[in-house]
Amino acid sequence: MHVFLCGPVHIGKSTAIQKAIQQLSLKYPIQLGGFITYPGLTPDLDIYISPAWESKKYHLENRVAKRNRVSSSPFPQVFDTLGVSILEQSKTYKKNLLCMDELGFFEKEAYQFQKAVLQCLEEETPILGAVKEAPIPWLDSIKEHPNVELISISLENRDRIPAMIVDILEPSLKKGYSK
Secondary structure, eight states: OEEEEEOSTTSSHHHHHHHHHHHHHHHSOOOEEEEEEEEOSTTOOOEEEEETTSOOOOSGGGEEEEEOSSOEEEOHHHIIIIIHHHHHHHHHTTOSEEEEEEEOGGGTTOHHHHHHHHHHHTSSSOEEEEEOSSOOHHHHHHHTOTTEEEEEOOTTTTTTHHHHHHHHHHHHHHHHHOO
16 A cells, blocks of 8 residues: 655645654664655755655755746656666665655656656555645546555644554555565
């Protein structure tokens, strides 16, 4: 089973993901795979991507979008190269939980990356991610995927979300350790 959070910007999706990973790490030896996307350090508004198991990098080769206060320009080729490489490394090194924080509109022309993400949804390794609310066909294919439990996060429920995630993902992690 895979869990994706969906909700407004700055509602706490990434925070809930990190708290759930911390709680799961107390019970299981988590080998985290996947990726995180994140804004640059002030005043840098650009968006970057790094493997979830490494510290954040603010290098040009990690930049997936250039932003200013009024517009943004995505770099789909970075998703199609670095993003795909991160997902492939996650499989090669047999990570037991994939993080995909966050999937959105910057990837809408990164077709190789989209294909790699959708392939991960067909596999057994549990995924914990966040997806933008925007009605974009490639995001809708994640939200509507039969292996995905989509959780809407709000101000009212965000404190309960990490425990919900743990309850959903724990059977998959437990199954992985009973083999």
